Amino acid sequence: xxxxxLLVNLNLIMPITILTAWACVLLLVDLFIPKERKGITAxxxxxGLLVALALVISRxxxxxxxxxxxxxxxxxxxxxxxxxxxxxxxxxxxxxxxLIRSGIERGEYYVLLLFSIVGMxxxxxxxxxxxxxxxxxxxxxPLYVxxxxxxxxxxxxxxxxxxxxxxxxxxxxxxxxxxxxxGATGSTALTEIVSATTSGGVNLSFxxxxxxxxxxxxxxxxxxxxxxxxxxxxxxxxxxxxxxFMAVGAKxxxxxxxxxxxxxxxxxxxxxxxxxxxxxxxxxxxIGNVIAIAQRNIKRMLAYSSIAHAxxxxxxxxxxxxxxVAADTVASALFYLLAYMLTSFxxxxxxxxxxxxxxxxxxxxxxxxEDYSGLGQKQPALAxxxxxxxxxxxxxxxxxxxxxxxxxxxxxxxxxxxxLALIGLLTSLVSAYYYLRVVVYMYMRDGEPxxxxxxxxxxxxxxxxxxxxxxxxxxxxxxxxxxxxxLKLI
Amino acid sequence: MVxxxxxxxxxxxxxxxxxxxxxxxxxxxxxFMSVELMLNSANLAFITFARMYQSLxxxxxxxxxxxxxxxEVAVGLxxxxxxxxxxxxxxxxxxxSLHG
Amino acid sequence: xxxxxxxxxxxxIVAVTSALGMLLSRSAVYSALNLVLNFGTVAVLYLLLGxxxxxxxxxxxxxxxxxxxxxxxxMLLGVEQLRKGSALPWQQTLAIISGLLLLAxxxxxxxxxxxxxxxxxxxxxxxxxxxxxGEILFNKYLLPFExxxxxxxxxxxxxxxxxxxxxPKTKT
Numbered sequence: 001x002x003x004x005x006l007l008v009n010l011n012l013i014m015p016i017t018i019l020t021a022w023a024c025v026l027l028l029v030d031l032f033i034p035k036e037r038k039g040i041t042a043x044x045x046x047x048g049l050l051v052a053l054a055l056v057i058s059r060x061x062x063x064x065x066x067x068x069x070x071x072x073x074x075x076x077x078x079x080x081x082x083x084x085x086x087x088x089x090x091x092x093x094x095x096x097x098x099l100i101r102s103g104i105e106r107g108e109y110y111v112l113l114l115f116s117i118v119g120m121x122x123x124x125x126x127x128x129x130x131x132x133x134x135x136x137x138x139x140x141x142p143l144y145v146x147x148x149x150x151x152x153x154x155x156x157x158x159x160x161x162x163x164x165x166x167x168x169x170x171x172x173x174x175x176x177x178x179x180x181x182x183g184a185t186g187s188t189a190l191t192e193i194v195s196a197t198t199s200g201g202v203n204l205s206f207x208x209x210x211x212x213x214x215x216x217x218x219x220x221x222x223x224x225x226x227x228x229x230x231x232x233x234x235x236x237x238x239x240x241x242x243x244x245f246m247a248v249g250a251k252x253x254x255x256x257x258x259x260x261x262x263x264x265x266x267x268x269x270x271x272x273x274x275x276x277x278x279x280x281x282x283x284x285x286x287i288g289n290v291i292a293i294a295q296r297n298i299k300r301m302l303a304y305s306s307i308a309h310a311x312x313x314x315x316x317x318x319x320x321x322x323x324x325v326a327a328d329t330v331a332s333a334l335f336y337l338l339a340y341m342l343t344s345f346x347x348x349x350x351x352x353x354x355x356x357x358x359x360x361x362x363x364x365x366x367x368x369x370e371d372y373s374g375l376g377q378k379q380p381a382l383a384x385x386x387x388x389x390x391x392x393x394x395x396x397x398x399x400x401x402x403x404x405x406x407x408x409x410x411x412x413x414x415x416x417x418x419x420l421a422l423i424g425l426l427t428s429l430v431s432a433y434y435y436l437r438v439v440v441y442m443y444m445r446d447g448e449p450x451x452x453x454x455x456x457x458x459x460x461x462x463x464x465x466x467x468x469x470x471x472x473x474x475x476x477x478x479x480x481x482x483x484x485x486x487l488k489l490i
Numbered sequence: 491m492v493x494x495x496x497x498x499x500x501x502x503x504x505x506x507x508x509x510x511x512x513x514x515x516x517x518x519x520x521x522f523m524s525v526e527l528m529l530n531s532a533n534l535a536f537i538t539f540a541r542m543y544q545s546l547x548x549x550x551x552x553x554x555x556x557x558x559x560x561x562e563v564a565v566g567l568x569x570x571x572x573x574x575x576x577x578x579x580x581x582x583x584x585x586x587s588l589h590g
Numbered sequence: 591x592x593x594x595x596x597x598x599x600x601x602x603i604v605a606v607t608s609a610l611g612m613l614l615s616r617s618a619v620y621s622a623l624n625l626v627l628n629f630g631t632v633a634v635l636y637l638l639l640g641x642x643x644x645x646x647x648x649x650x651x652x653x654x655x656x657x658x659x660x661x662x663x664x665m666l667l668g669v670e671q672l673r674k675g676s677a678l679p680w681q682q683t684l685a686i687i688s689g690l691l692l693l694a695x696x697x698x699x700x701x702x703x704x705x706x707x708x709x710x711x712x713x714x715x716x717x718x719x720x721x722x723x724g725e726i727l728f729n730k731y732l733l734p735f736e737x738x739x740x741x742x743x744x745x746x747x748x749x750x751x752x753x754x755x756x757x758p759k760t761k762t
Contacts, residue, residue: 130551130554133554133555133558134554134558137558137561137562141561141562141565144565144566144569145565148569148572151572151573151576152572152575152576154576157569157572157573157576158573160569161518161569161570161573164565164566164569165512165518165521165522165525165566168522168525168562168566169512169521169525169528171525171529171558171562172505172508172509172525172528172529172532173528175528175529175532175555176505176528176531176532176535178532178551179501179532179535179536179539179551180535182536182539182547182548182551183498183535183538183539183542186539186543186545187547188547188551
């Protein structure tokens with residue numbers, strides 16, 4: 001590739017190029033920022049994200065491939081990039097004061113966050129399995145480090161070690177799956193996999209087992225049952241600001257890869273894979289929601305809630321092989337990921353605002369349900385944001401979660417899986433119990449919640465909560481945008 | 491030339507031993523080495539398929555996997571060293587202040 | 591034909607034995623050394639498969655750098671003796687059952703089900719040499735190559751963040 005070609009291609013993926021360069025520059029700039037003023041690094045990182053966001057949006061109409069088909073810049077990649085960049089901004093906002101008060105503020109935090117987002121954006125745009133693998137590593141390795149950034153706090157170290165070992169294990173599955181797919185089709189490019197499969201002559205058993213192993217590898221990343229064991233421990237042990245970012249970003253990136261790989265490369269295997277996906281989605285929704293009921297610690301409860309939501313999004317993937325529904329599959333999954341991102345950050349911002357006394361006594365860390373007693377009287381704004389988040393998680397109007405679930409269920413029924421839709425509906429009803437319990441504690445119990453008055457946390461909680469309500473009213477254009485994203489994917 | 495499926499069979503056996511290592515052993519370093527064995531068995535499969543298709547793509551993937559393995563090892567061993575400084579133990583069972 | 595086959599069988603036996611040795615050794619140092627042997631054996635298999643460059647990279651990167659790092663950490667931490675019988679009983683059974691299932695599946699797919707793998711033709715001259723690999727690496731796979739470099743940078747930052755000097759206020 002000549003220098004000129006290189007520049008042309010780098011220009012095609014400009015938002016990613018800029019963000020990578022910015023992260024490298026920030027690493028150097030950070031050296032000259034005094035220890036007490038690492039907030040400047042945070043602001044500069046946020047600035048980089050904003051520039052990338054502007055670039056992504058300004059190029060929204062472009063659909064092209066770059067770097068010899070390694071990357072596909074299209075509506076799908078654009079939509080996901082917007083989600084990732086917003087979660088990056090929210091991730092910085094919730095971390096800003098939290099890191100200072102926990103005594104773990106370091107400039108590298110923000111640099112690693114940026115690199116992780118680069119990995120996520122590459123993952124959503126990757127059109128080759130080997131590219132997906134590298135992007136997966138690029139987004140995961142910074143997250144392993146971030147989970148352990150509070151060393152020598154024991155729970156943070158253990159969370160990091162568990163996350164790391166399980167993540168590396170999952171990469172092993174993904175890689176072996178890739179090898180088998182390569183062996184069956186002779187290529188790892190998604191378009192060539194599908195053309196080799198449809199033209200026949202491939203070793204189908206290798207291909208199906210390979211696709212299954214890829215599903216296992218990504219299943220660990222998005223935390224579907226039975227690959228979810230690490231989630232509660234890691235979510236609880238990692239610093240809360242990292243958990244908030246990881247719960248949204250890593251999950252969304254995993255689903256981006258699953259959607260693109262399955263919808264682009266594996267439709268010919270739908271006969272074999274659909275029952276597997278069906279079972280994964282059903283078990284994830286049931287087990288995630290049922291175990292969440294037993295949780296008294298809010299971080300663990302949200303961890304199981306995030307597992308359950310992986311099940312809901314998985315539900316959209318079940319009918320992926322049916323040509324007429326495939327477009328809706330991707331659109332409803334994208335829409336639900338957006339709803340999940342906003343709702344999740346509203347909830348986590350409130351959790352971080354109430355967390356306190358890190359590392360001293362487990363019962364007084366502001367993370368148990370009892371600590372939310374009386375929040376409704378003392379901090380009506382935060383309590384309202386939390387209420388909106390809980391309603392949206394359940395799927396009660398007027399929230400984005402309701403609209404998202406509506407589209408998901410519609411897709412599943414259109415695809416001919418009413419049983420699965422019924423499980424989704426029933427588990428949502430079950431989930432109402434533990435989500436509403438938080439609301440009951442906030443408004444109907446008396447207590448003296450200890451709350452941090454930190455402007456960026458308040459801003460994040462309120463802005464995302466308002467977004468959840470307002471966007472649900474204008475959900476039609478948003479869903480159309482998601483549908484546009486899809487047409488170019490297929 | 492040895493038939494291709496023998497090589498694939500060998501790589502599948504190594505992959506299985508790697509999985510068993512992760513599931514059976516409780517020592518973080520051994521689990522980590524088992525993961526390396528899994529990556530290595532995938533590499534063997536890549537090289538075999540590259541030979542079968544007479545294309546260099548498979549060999550280039552192995553090159554990337556080696557770089558990824560190096561990156562994982564750097565971070566993973568750093569974590570283990572950091573934990574050992576505090577705990578004097580890297581037994582996954584002894585790390586139990588978080589339990590499900 | 592025949593010498594190739596004998597060589598393969600010998601190498602396969604060494605590879606499987608050393609992998610099992612890694613799995614079953616009581617001592618972490620023995621595990622690491624077994625793994626080095628395994629990686630070395632696999633490197634010879636790479637030579638058989640027409641990948642001389644990757645075979646050498648395997649020895650220098652895997653068996654050399656990576657495993658030396660492992661051994662270094664094991665000896666630094668002094669954790670070579672491991673507690674016995676610490677795995678949960680059901681977990682061990684489960685692992686062994688799933689392992690046997692996987693092996694059975696492998697045997698079925700590879701040896702019993704009719705194969706559609708194409709017949710192998712002899713390699714052309716220059717297959718797998720550094721020149722050929724470099725050519726494809728810097729053309730078709732330029733972006734993955736660049737991403738790898740970013741990945742190594744991130745790993746370096748990560749390792750320094752995790753083990754570097756700590757602030758006094760975070761000490762417990």
